[in-house]
Amino acid sequence: MKGGLVSDSGKVLLSERRPTPRTEGGDAVVAAISDFIGHLAAAGDGEPAGVGLAVPGLVSEHAAIYATNLGWRDVPASAFTTLDIPVMLGHDVRTGGLAESVLGAGRDVADFLFLPIGTGIAGATVIRGEPYGGSSGWAGEIGHTPVFPDGEQCACGQLGCLETYASAASVGRRYSQRAGLEGVRAEQVVTSDDPIAIEIWDEAVEALSLALATYTLLLDPSAIVLGGGLAEAGPALFDPVRTRLVKRLAFRDAPPLLPAALGVDAGMLGAALLGWRAAGRPELGPGWDVDVRSAPLVS
Amino acid sequence: MKGGLVSDSGKVLLSERRPTPRTEGGDAVVAAISDFIGHLAAAGDGEPAGVGLAVPGLVSEHAAIYATNLGWRDVPASAFTTLDIPVMLGHDVRTGGLAESVLGAGRDVADFLFLPIGTGIAGATVIRGEPYGGSSGWAGEIGHTPVFPDGEQCACGQLGCLETYASAASVGRRYSQRAGLEGVRAEQVVTSDDPIAIEIWDEAVEALSLALATYTLLLDPSAIVLGGGLAEAGPALFDPVRTRLVKRLAFRDAPPLLPAALGVDAGMLGAALLGWRAAGRPELGPGWDVDVRSAPLVS
Structure with a gap:
């Protein structure tokens, strides 16, 4: 902690x-x-x-x-x-979404998705500047939305969850299984020219694009802020996801994909x-100028 | 009008x-x-x-x-x-979602989805009692979320949209096409024992269940209020959608499906x-006791 x-x-x-x-x-x-x-x-x-x-x-x-x-x-x-x-x-x-909203990548917008992609995937829907927890606090489980209805079984018991294709842990695990290797990490898969790695990463990108297209159509965010270890992959993540997201949306623009700050x-x-x-000081925050440390490549 | x-x-x-x-x-x-x-x-x-x-x-x-x-x-x-x-x-x-929130099926809850299923499908996400339009007013396009990523092309240009499987117009159109008939209406398909009708209705139900599972996981609503012409199908819609929705959700309960009021x-x-x-009277509404006319079977 x-x-x-x-x-x-x-x-x-x-x-x-x-x-x-x-x-x-x-x-x-x-x-x-x-x-x-x-x-x-x-x-x-x-x-x-x-x-x-x-x-x-x-x-x-x-x-x-x-x-x-x-x-x-x-x-x-x-x-x-x-x-x-x-x-x-x-x-x-x-x-984390509140911090990105008040101090980070969402500072200039009021409505966005904060999506950290790490070992798992969960999101924060920020509405009018504040993260929204749903009716009982269980909102944000975008990692377990069924992007591929007949897809692989997720550890959660459901089929075709985003997380089971696109989390850092899943990218590493799926590559290792398909290539018959052990313990390959996501960052190695992302940058590899190996056809199996390209295939696994392509499936992760497709899963993410589908989930983000659905989010965009449902909630019309000003931006999508990608964070977590996998977002450190930079253009290798952002470029193909952006292309696929635009392709999935026919009648509306895609919101910008921003790196978490x-x-x-x-x-x-x-x-x-x-x-x-x-402490009774809700006004504090917006004026802060924070000094941010860099994140690890893939956590 | x-x-x-x-x-x-x-x-x-x-x-x-x-x-x-x-x-x-x-x-x-x-x-x-x-x-x-x-x-x-x-x-x-x-x-x-x-x-x-x-x-x-x-x-x-x-x-x-x-x-x-x-x-x-x-x-x-x-x-x-x-x-x-x-x-x-x-x-x-x-x-319509505002009315259901203040006067109708959402009267006792603050956070729900209002989903009228008619010729097309669009939804209203009600948050803390008020419909949410997104960052620029384009939220609620649940009818065009990609429930089947490699599915049929929708009139909107995208692939596998909910609406192209589950709207009243689509159920009628898809049955007519597959059965080689003309102009069969959704309400006939819903109640038919014809194997093709059962198949088409099953696909509509599956598409709806997927979209509602995704909505539930993302936004944790207290309830899902189904309206529009197709909701007049009653148990023929509600029962199988409820069963499939529960099945799609492994680690959380499904919200109740309620008929629009x-x-x-x-x-x-x-x-x-x-x-x-x-007129400057925002407090009006919650105390009203409205007299509601019934809706047509399928519009």
């Missing part, structure tokens, strides 16, 4: 990583986060005004309602720190925005 | 139909609407407080920006009446809500 201390002028005063003790159970993860927050708070000048947390699963501002992989059920926001300061929670992908810091910066909202 | 006079307590005082003079050009249609409004206004007790209009194409509250089939380009709201009363425009499908009056009632908004 990542954590940081961000000033009211958007200066990242401190940013650190710690291992997440998943194997020790949900309470241990909560305790580790609380300890991490205490450590970050102690490093600052006085007590922080608020805490923002980006967490996976089903989440409201006030509680981590459900997260299978962390073993959480209805953990209230206050459980994450022993300090007497307000805490606001956000969904991990949507918190905040890289691996999107979640932490979004959490900082939530922390300032928790 | 349909028009009516609706009181501030939601009473439909008068409702009429008139032919739309499409062949005479855009100005003639505007003039016909203006004449219709004058007629309706004269029939009431004093001058109306406001006018609401549901129109196709690209539309803002203040102008009909673009409508190919009517030949409109940047027609200001004020052009639609010679009376000195405020006018508010809305997109046709989204105005306002039938052919949805657009007019939504326009009435817009008219009262134009």
Whole structure:
């Protein structure tokens, strides 16, 4: 997990990583986060005004309602720190989307899709500047939309999901299987001239184009912001997806495809925005000029 | 076109139909609407407080920006009446969605899809009670999302669009073609035991299930409200679509499929809500108890 201390002028005063003790159970993860927050708070000048947390699963501002992989059920926001300061929670992908909306690639538009493509694929639909979680917090599962109705079975149990063709993990896995090799990584597939690699990457691009065409027709975004490890492939991703997306759309223009601007810091910066909202300062953010670290090639 | 006079307590005082003079050009249609409004206004007790209009194409509250089939380009709201009363425009499908949201099947939920299935298919995404038009007013084209990536060519030029399999017009057309008959209508196909009819209807149901699974995963609606002529097929539509939708979703529940409540009056009632908004009375609507006429079997 990542954590940081961000000033009211958007200066990242401190940013650190710690291992997440998943194997020790949900309470241990909560305790580790609380300890991490205490450590970050102690490093600052006085007590922080608020805490923002980006967490996976089903989440409201006030509680981590459900997260299978962390073993959480209805953990209230206050459980994450022993300090007497307000805490606001956000969904991990949507918190990254909030940061891209306020500080990053979506800064100049109000309605866009933030789509990080990493080990998995999930998106944040940003509407009028704010990420939209749906009726109950489960929106954004674009990675599990059925792009190929009779396609391969996804680990989720459904058929032909976008994620099972186009995530970094899937591109690596599908190439390795088809080529009879082991552990080939997505970035190697993307840049390879091997016919099997070209085929696998082509299928990933086609899956992405279909999902983005559907998104565009349904929600008419001003832009599509691609992030995550796979977006680091740059033109090898953007160029063919753009071409195919245009081709899939007959009666309307394709929205521009933009690279995410905040890289691996999107979640932490979004959490900082939530922390300032928790502190009663929702106006902070738009004026910030953040210093962004680069992301790894494929994560 | 349909028009009516609706009181501030939601009473439909008068409702009429008139032919739309499409062949005479855009100005003639505007003039016909203006004449219709004058007629309706004269029939009431004093001058109306406001006018609401549901129109196709690209539309803002203040102008009909673009409508190919009517030949409109940047027609200001004020052009639609010679009376000195405020006018508010809305997109046709989204105005129906607004009515279903405030007065109809979506009355008890805030986030849902309104999907009228008629000659064509377009949807209204209702978010926090209000239809969402996207970044520029082109949202809701669910009928042209590519449900079968290598499917049949749609009249729009794209491949495998939902509409080309599942609209009432397409169900009739596809059956007629495959059976070598002429002019068979969708409602005959839906209820037929003919193996070709079963096949065509099955493909329509599959296309709908795919589009609704994608919508559900992306936007997590509280409900899906099916309307239009084809929804009059009742259980013959709802039952198989529900079963397939559940089957397509592995890790989340399917939202309930509800029949639209306002039938052919949805657009007019939504326009009435817009008219009262134009008159500065946005609070009107939720308390109304409307009297709804039934819709035709398949339109």
